[in-house]
Amino acid sequence: MIRPSATPGDRPDDLGGVFTATATVDDRGIVTGWSEDARLLLGYGSDEVVGRPAAGLLAEDVSGAVQRCGADGPGRNADGSGWNGRVTLRHHDGGRVEVGLLAHRGMTDGGAVEWFVVCAPAREACTLGEHVLLERAFAQSPYILAIYDTDLRSVRANAEMERAVAMTDDEMRGLRLSEIVPHPDAEKNERAMRRVLETGRRVYLENYLRVPGESREHAWSICVAPVVDSSHRMNGVCFTAHDMTKRYWARQRLLLINEAGTRIGRTLDVARTAQELADVAVPRLADCATVDLLSFLHGGEEPRPGPLTGPVSMRRTAVQCAGAVEAPARREYMVTYPDFSPPVQCLSTGRPSAYDTTDPLMARWAPHDPAWAAMMREQGVHSVMVAPIRARGITLGVAFFSRHQHPEPFEQDDILLAEEITTRAAVCIDNARRFTRERTTSVTLQRSLLPRELPEHVAVDVAFRYLPAGGSVGVGGDWFDVIPLSGARVALVVGDVVGHGLHASVTMGRLRTAVRTLADIDLPPDELLTHLDDLVVRLGSDDEAETVGDVGATCMYAVYDPVSRRCTLSAAGHPMPVVVPPGGTAELLEMPIGPPLGLGSLPFETAEVELPEGSLLAFYTDGLVESRNHDIDERIDTLRAAVSRTAPSLDEVCDTVLDALLPPQSDDDIALLLARTRALGPGQVAGWDIPAEPSAVASARQHAADQLAAWGLDEAVFTTELVVSELVTNAIRYGSPPIQLRLLFHDHTLICEVSDTSSTAPHMRRARVLDENGRGLLLVAQLTGHWGTRPTPHGKTIWAEQNVRAMAAGPSV
Template sequence: MADVGELDTHPESSPSAECLADGAILYQVTDELMVRWEALDPVRAARIREFGIHSELVVPMRTRGVTLGVVFFARHRTPVPFDEDDLLLAEEITARAAVCVDNARRYKRERMTARALQRNLLPRRLPDLAAVEVTSRYLPSETWAGVGGDWFDVIPLSGARAALVVGDTTGRGVEASATMGRLRSAIRTLADIDLPPGELLTHLADLVTRLAAEDDPKPPGATGATCLYAVYDPVSRHCTLASAGHPPPVVVTPDGSADIIDVPNGPPLGLSTLPFEAVETELSESSVLALYTDGLVEGQDRAIDEGLEALCEALAQPGPSLDALGDTVLRTLLPARPEDDVALLLARARALGPDRVATWEIPPEPAVVSRIRQEATARLMDWGLEKLVLTTELVVSELVTNAIRYGRPPIRLRLIRDRALICEVSDFSSTAPHLRRARALDEGGRGLFLVAQLAQRWGTRLEVHGKTIWAEQDLSDD
């Protein structure tokens, strides 16, 4: 009667409208009835005559208080007309079909909701960083199981560093997507206070354990989520990684060889309270670091070892760009309809050379502050940053003086010219300063407050030995 996508109109006195008002109806097609139908819908009446339909059942499709449509049963090949028993059977068949259609409709709505939630919780645009060039791919599962909780992230850190994150929550649907959003937000909060990768995962695991204990019932995906967290420093070219039950990353060197990084694999989040162990590796400039979820390398017909080997082979293929390499990996490893969600994050390492970094080793003597300030000013003049000389002199003086007075040697000053001018002062004391307002009679407490007013951002970063206090000044106007 009508093709898919076309509008089909049913008059108020048509059989479909009558059955919606009065319930299932049995029609014996008589000449008198055909005359009335030809007046209402000549096209449909002509099709009835063409096929020789002599008996019809019209049954409303309803379930769970919702009307989904109307079902027509027509008999034309068999001369025996429909009877009341056939009408009862048609109503039962229609009722069962209505439940199936409504279940499919609800599943589709839930799947679309989960996809929309997942899409909005993932990064819409990756940041442009001096540390790494990044590209990403995310493919939701195309199977009946529904959307999972895979995610990735790139987080700018102090000192021109970058954090690379990829994770996977167990479960499917809206709950898994919501859990993913909670974990991603928690990681960003922990990364903002510059926690090392192993310590960050330990805090995240504690958070997952507490959330699981508070929720009743336990949300799917909270316990047992996996995560890989990496921090790359473009000055030292060191990359520190920690894993919570996640597949290992792969690094592709500039000569084209691809190798798996042996990262100590801790338990998934929420399954243990033990600390996570981190590993540090040095990346050559232009190396590519690949982080991914298990859906890329594991499947029903492929073991994870085979998938890792195929991934290394795909990454070793030369490509014109990082985006092209990502497309090659997905095209090589994935079927047309992936069984599981897939997240892939590729990062090409960059390096900040001596022309953008200046370092001074400072003896713990107050008299050297003036000389260090002058040398820092000279370096800013070489970089063409005359507008920042005055504020940088004040920042350097305050941070270096505080390190000499309250810190422990060795003390180091480092200036980094990135998209911002970064001033870092490191020492071997683990005592971190706190910003406060100095009272009228206080002799100290104003230096850090002054730094906070002059800098765009500032903070403290705990190191393996000691700490680093940093301050950033914007270069967008220069």
């Protein structure tokens, strides 16, 4: 049902009031609704109009007048949904009524097209009352309104303009905007006005300035539009401005929150993340910001359970101040907050709060932090705000904000903003704490599994370096080892477990232990890697390993014999070592490289090379030579050049290599092991061929006694004769010829070795009371420090080692 929009009166000819008549017309042009105002306007009752064509109401012959609502025309809406213009209608008494008509296209409840038509009597000019209304609207508009002539001098200004510039309309009249408001933005506005006068087009811009009597800068949305007459001649410009300060600061807060999300937490470092929080807050939220964290965070420790009570001690981790003002101390130091202080109250409630510096609570707390209180007095701080740093139910610290350059105090919106950015920072700080804890645990485990120092050895001088991966990568599984072997030999090992973190460290510890165990039974390098490969395959098939990924590793295992000066090497997917002969140039040691450990069922090969005494071997993991920015061959050349440089010690060679190759931020662990070879001279080794006859045992004892006398080891003759007698007897009785006896003497260590071509190894056992044999190896084990057996390419070697220095010192009392 059509309702009248106004009630003009009861008389049909009462058209002096301003009212509108409404009707509805369907898509065929048939009137479907007729209001009481329409009856008063045209004199037709609804029963006379409804159901009939609307075109019958037209007083002039306008073809398709009703259909013009949807036709193209000057009053047609851009989307075809309406039309407006002037038409002449026929009154019931035959008179003509000129009206302004507005038609809106819509839909009925049934889905049919329907036009809603509004019309009002046409009026040629504004009445006096309307002129007064327009004047009042201009003067009382909530927006700044001002008119300037073509010389850009003020003609008229409303009350909002008067309030903004603290001048009356009469005082502004005849002045330019730059004269009314001496501000750079006013000059920018005048340039925009001139552009409008020249082009006749509107200009939109924004200003940021303080109005008289206000302490805070306002944001203004400004529109400058041309004022033209009916001949389109430029008469001046209209200046309008809307105060959008609240919307502007809301947008700035959203931008700051977004910036906090991108700038805070870029690293997994607790102190750096705290500094990022302070940097984001200054100067857009505060003029000075500090971040105090509980001390357990810096070590990655777990937080103490329960709420914080009583005085709380924190570490001042981050400080940032605007302008040239320096904070009292930028280095970390401890701060203790009493239980009544705003930070502790903030931590107890878990809510941020703002204070004026004249607040009694602030005055009571200031003496407990003299440095900060002195800075607040010197800078003229007038408003402070504290916000808790909490994440995942854990209290991490507190952020402190202050203002001395911003004239306005902190308000509720600032408190909400501080809460938002500190909450985001808290999550990042807690992530950094968790990473620090895991990294500390991994590094501690890694350090405990790696040798802290390498023992001195007669065969080689060694030096090493181990560097864990930097940044957020975490500790990896690189390892190295130097393992003494029988016969004055030494094993040099470098390996790398795939992956990072605790799992890689634990796997590295397992493999290093396995290598030491396999080396203790003197397996050849290729056989040792085969057994190690089986172990890695078993580790990879464990249920526990399946949850963290496949287990894989590379390894280089080398055995150096100082008597023969030969080095036997085998590699499982590991980079080739670098060798530097005395006075020569560094070269990669060409050798077959087997598959990485963990593939299974693939053979490993060995390489054997004779090294002059004083040769330098460099073993390393791929983290030293692999780089995203350099070719691997270029990095190898750099390594070769670094190890070739003359240096007083191997430690200095290590430093030279790292200086040349260490990247600023390594994504992988780095292990470096350098070994300079030594050799046992002819005067330290003696050997004899022993006939496979029982009578040869006596001559073997004599050979050993004579050699010990030549070495000045008379105290060791008796024990050595017993050891030689037992080992040679066993070789003659159970072994196969040829049989060899060899003595080695170095660094107060005497080694006796008996070799034969039988692969059968002896076993120590305890003889029964009436047994006539079975006590030999037990006697050898008790008379010597160490003994054992090792396989050789043509049989086996049984050896026994004595510490002749301890023997010469005599028994302890």
